[in-house]
Amino acid sequence: MTIPVGPAELEGELVIPAEARAVVLFAHGSGSSRHSPRNRFVAERLRQAGLGTLLFDLLTPLEADDRANVFDVYMLADRLVKATRWLRGGHADLRFGYFGASTGAAAALWAAAAPEMNIGAVVSRGGRPDLAADRLPEVSAPTLLIVGGYDEVVIELNQKAEHLLGGPSQLAIVPGATHLFEEPGTLRAAADLARDWFTEYLTPGGP
Template sequence: MVESIEIRHEDKTLPGDFYSPTKRNAGIVIFVHGSGSSRFSPRFVAEVLRSRGVGMFLLDLLTPQEEAIDESTRHLRFDIEMLSQRVASAIDYFAQDNRTQGLPIGLFGASTGGGAALLTASLRPNQTATVVSRGGRPDLVPVPVLQSISTPTLFVVGSKDTVVLELNNQALNALGSKEKRLQMVEGATHLFEEKGTVYVGLFRLGCLCWVVYVGLFRFG
């Protein structure tokens, strides 16, 4: 069952949809959207994790007023410092909530949200168990910050997204984490928007294998 939760950050109220973990040892994934997407965008990823009992929180990082401004200026979606601070507030919320206190928390970011997720991991290193970045923009994170991150991280990039693929390769080399991997999805472009299910299926499988690999979620 979905629960509507509002995250307070400074003078802003950010709405989100929370799905409680359905398995005892499962953690929570916070979805970090980027490039103008909303909490309704990553449903296909949420579905596969949800089917394994993983909890998740789909959060709108911009208020409706900010969304309207960003449609014209397009600058807020690239303000990963602001976005990461808001994600950190969401982490703090679940770290203090009686129902979720002590559960591992992972971050899933797409496009500019991938950069925001990495920056959040640097802000909350002890509370962030893993980061998955889909077609992310880790180049928005300063190299010294990348070098300081020890969080297990998976970069997923389409093979045809050549510019972003190179940016992710550079970030992979700079990242301080000992547990890091880049998964290239053959034939896919930036956010795997091709028709059909092949790329989506590969992406789902990669994400699922990663969260199991790093031990964030234990099924069984």
């Protein structure tokens, strides 16, 4: 489907299982897109738990050619906010969550800080929350920060970010994982952590 965000139109894939009570919007990291195999794997695990998912590109192909746009967290967050408003217009009965990876996690946290978004939960995988540091105290949504055990620099960044968040938060470290969670079993572990977090905070009765 095509998602209007001001003058731009973004490509996306929306899947909402029958009886779904919530939908999770994905914000991918730098150099990635809605075709990211890692995000698609996580999205499938969420759908198996009865959650809807929206995988979409935060930039048009032309915009993505400019590397400055890839790291423009304010612009990416603005796109996420507009996509959320658009989706909520047709699915006002659902609760909403954000899943962000790498720089996309910063965009997700930045967008979640806007109180009118009413985001129910946020999950960051290998995220750079430091890029949204000024907004973290305004994030009241329960936030899970997932980091690989070998991703030492990003662990430190997430530890600092956890203390700045304005709502409930948890730092989960996946043993044996590097930044991209390419090691056997590590991506599944991260996906299951995300699934349990979203089902706890977005659906009645929890997991």
